[in-house]
Amino acid sequence: xTLSADTRETPRxxxxxxxxxxxxxxxxxxxxxxxxWSVRNVRIIPEFLYDAHxxxxxxxxxxxxxxxxxxxxxxxxxxxxxxxxxxxxxxxAIVMAVPVGLMAARNIVPFRLVNEFAKLILVAxxxxxxxxxxxxxxxxxxxxxxxxxxxxxxxxxxxxxKLLAEAIEEANAGPIEALTAAGASWPKVLIKGYWPxxxxxxxxxxxxxxxxxxxxxxxxxxxxxxxxGLILDSAMNFFQWTRVAxxxxxxxxxxxxxxxxxxxxxxxxx
Amino acid sequence: xSADTAPQxxxxxxxxxxxxxxxxxxxxxxxxxxxxxxxxQLNFTWDRFVIGLDRGAVFLGRMFPPEFARxxxxxxxxxxxxxxxxIASAVGILLSLPIGLMAARNLMPVFVxxxxxxxxxxxxxxxxxxxAIIFVKAIGFGPLAGIxxxxxxxxxxxxKLFAEAIEEISLKQVxxVRATGASFMGVVIMGVLPQVLARFIxxxxxxxxxxxxxxxxxxxxxxxxxxxxxxxxxxxxxxxxVAAILICIIAMIMAGELIATWLRKTFQ
Numbered sequence: 001x002t003l004s005a006d007t008r009e010t011p012r013x014x015x016x017x018x019x020x021x022x023x024x025x026x027x028x029x030x031x032x033x034x035x036x037w038s039v040r041n042v043r044i045i046p047e048f049l050y051d052a053h054x055x056x057x058x059x060x061x062x063x064x065x066x067x068x069x070x071x072x073x074x075x076x077x078x079x080x081x082x083x084x085x086x087x088x089x090x091x092x093a094i095v096m097a098v099p100v101g102l103m104a105a106r107n108i109v110p111f112r113l114v115n116e117f118a119k120l121i122l123v124a125x126x127x128x129x130x131x132x133x134x135x136x137x138x139x140x141x142x143x144x145x146x147x148x149x150x151x152x153x154x155x156x157x158x159x160x161x162k163l164l165a166e167a168i169e170e171a172n173a174g175p176i177e178a179l180t181a182a183g184a185s186w187p188k189v190l191i192k193g194y195w196p197x198x199x200x201x202x203x204x205x206x207x208x209x210x211x212x213x214x215x216x217x218x219x220x221x222x223x224x225x226x227x228x229g230l231i232l233d234s235a236m237n238f239f240q241w242t243r244v245a246x247x248x249x250x251x252x253x254x255x256x257x258x259x260x261x262x263x264x265x266x267x268x269x270x
Numbered sequence: 271x272s273a274d275t276a277p278q279x280x281x282x283x284x285x286x287x288x289x290x291x292x293x294x295x296x297x298x299x300x301x302x303x304x305x306x307x308x309x310x311q312l313n314f315t316w317d318r319f320v321i322g323l324d325r326g327a328v329f330l331g332r333m334f335p336p337e338f339a340r341x342x343x344x345x346x347x348x349x350x351x352x353x354x355x356x357i358a359s360a361v362g363i364l365l366s367l368p369i370g371l372m373a374a375r376n377l378m379p380v381f382v383x384x385x386x387x388x389x390x391x392x393x394x395x396x397x398x399x400x401x402a403i404i405f406v407k408a409i410g411f412g413p414l415a416g417i418x419x420x421x422x423x424x425x426x427x428x429x430k431l432f433a434e435a436i437e438e439i440s441l442k443q444v445x446x447v448r449a450t451g452a453s454f455m456g457v458v459i460m461g462v463l464p465q466v467l468a469r470f471i472x473x474x475x476x477x478x479x480x481x482x483x484x485x486x487x488x489x490x491x492x493x494x495x496x497x498x499x500x501x502x503x504x505x506x507x508x509x510x511x512v513a514a515i516l517i518c519i520i521a522m523i524m525a526g527e528l529i530a531t532w533l534r535k536t537f538q
Contacts, residue, residue, distance in 0.1 A: 023536050035360045038353040042417075043494070048410040056408045084308040091305060127520045129487050131399065135504050139329050141322035145312040219399045222491060223501070226312070236403065248400070255395045 059241070066249055067242035074231055075250050082227035083254070085145055085220065086213040089152025094206055097157045101164035108168060108194075118161070126158030130216045134225040145226030152217055156209050167201035168194060203269050207262045214258040218251045329509060336513035347489070347496030348518055354416045354495050355485040355526075359478045361417075362424025367470075369425060370432030371458065377436065377444075390433070393426030398484045402493040413494030420481050420488070427480070431473045432466065439465040471537045475530040482526040486519045 016024070102108050103118035133151035141147045176193040184192065221229020228247060235243040338344070372378055372386035402419035409415055439462060447461035489497025496515060503511045 020536075027533060027536050031360075034356050038356040041349075042353040042357060042413050043350065044414045045410070045412060048412070048414065052409045059404070059408050081312065084312055088305065088308050088312070091301065123524075124520075127523050128516070129483055131487050131490060132500070132516065132519075135501070136329075139504065139509075140326040141318065142325075146314055146318060146322070149312065149314075215395075215397050219397045222399065222403075232400075232403075236407070248396075251400070252395050256391075259395075 062241035063245035065242065066245035067240070068246060070243045070246050071250065075228065075247055078221075078228040078231050079250055079254060081145055082217045082221075082229075083214065085148045085152060085227050086210060086217040089149045089217065090156060090206060090210045090213050092149065092153035093156035093160050093209065096153065097160035097164060100157060101161040101168065102190075104161060104165035105168040107171070107173070108190075118165075122158040122161045122165075124158070125154055125156075126162070128155070130155040131219065131223055134220045134223050138224045143224035143226070148217060148220040148225035148227055151220060151225055152213050155216070156213060159212075160205055160209055163205045164198070164202065167198045167205070171197040200269060204266055207265055211258050211262045215255055218255070332507075332509040333513040335510065336517055337508075337510035338514050340511060343499060344496070344515060344518055347499040347515075348522060350413055351485040351489070351495035351497070352482070352522070354413050354420060354488065354493075355478070355482040358417045358420030358424060358485070359474075359481045362421040362481070363428055363474045363477065365421070366425050366428035366432055366474075370429040371436065371462075373429060373433035374436035375433075376439075376441065377458075377462070386429075386433075390426055390430050393422045394430060395426075398423040399487060399491055402488040403491045406492040411492040411494075416485060416488035416493030416495055419493060420484055423484065424477050424481060428470075428473055428477050432470055435466040435469045436462060468538070472534060475533050478533075479523075479526055479530045483523055486522070 100118050100121050103114050104122060106115055109115060109118075130151055133154045134148060137147035137151045137154075141150065171194050175197070176189060179189045179193045217227050217229075218232075219229050221227045221231070222233050224230070228251060232244065232247045232251075235241075235247060369386055369389065372382050373390055375383050378386075398419050401422050402416055405415035405418045409418070443465065444457055444461040447457050452460065485495050486500075487495075487497045489495040489499065490501045492498065496519060500512065500515045500519075503509075503515060
């Protein structure tokens, strides 16, 4: 927005410069073209759509009533396993992300090359979806919760590390200088200078990621990485829709509960 | 600690400056205990880890060099993922405008906000992959299921943040527009939208980015796109083809991130 001060000299005020207008127009045109191209080329079988509402209704009638007796025998254990995967994965991610985050923060490590290398690790971690990480680790560690936990951890490094590095870079330099002037060693500066300043951000990042990981760990089982996704997959393969309904309700409840817990703790922390 | 007795000597001062925080230490100890307990529950053993590392080396060795010979299959899958992401973002963001507006508690009566908020909560709490499974079962395999799943996910994210942005606007401008006798749509277009449009574009581009990521995944459950090819390659142990697909997915996602940043700059 170019609201310049000298409006007296230019009586006709325009919100955008011609080049800005051109850029916006180009973006609009480009967006419309991409959407039109997508709609015209996407491989959709229209016959499937005609009875979609019937199929949907059929699916939900098959799901009703949910097989609640299935919960105590199988779903509960899988649900707990999912929560363990999410929590352990988050903790492992933090353990790995702290050194990378420190390396990425420019006020901690004053070498550009190290910063860029750390940022590369963070970007690589974020660019691979957690399901892909899970596929990779299932191939490495075999099916099970270990693959899921490590997949969650690797996926979260990028998120935690990036936000942590940003929080560290925003830390006030005053206390750091005071500690350095008093002759504090390097670990002491980190623990007594940076940590108290970064702590609120740290907890809120960790909680936020845990909330996301609870959602993500619920689907890891679809590729064999443990948790509730595993029994969801098998219930669907056997067309046991009432069990599927129970599992979906369980996932829904846990996700909502996790969100409530996170909001509560955040309110108390901040 | 004797905080109230104002210690005279330097030693006392130093002791007060960095008092041990027993509550925090207890929390850390609790975490340590939990890690050991949960790792035991999930049967993590060091042996499994070490065996896995050996297998991982073999696995990595088989991934290189990546095999691009079946590039046609690869390009087809990537384009389909792109189409899914574009259509889902366009429809999802357009639908988010009215739904987000309906969910804003400062503009709408309760009987409108409650259903809109329930819809948003429902759309938000399931992972797009799980929603994709349901749609695959309901409308069959193919990109349409993926598109529907991502539309729902987009509504959950964009409409929620849009509603929150609307709830934070200044009502003075809304009142001013209303005082001129503007209709409801006039109030929305002239009083509300200019205040939230910049933020709306911000999280719309974020969602475009996120849809692009997820569109490469919905194929794993049959929702179309490159994910199906990737999963099939994994199950056939075609690890060199897997490597090629992964490289292309990552390249596409990074390109998408660049475009999203550039879009945001254009509209600032």
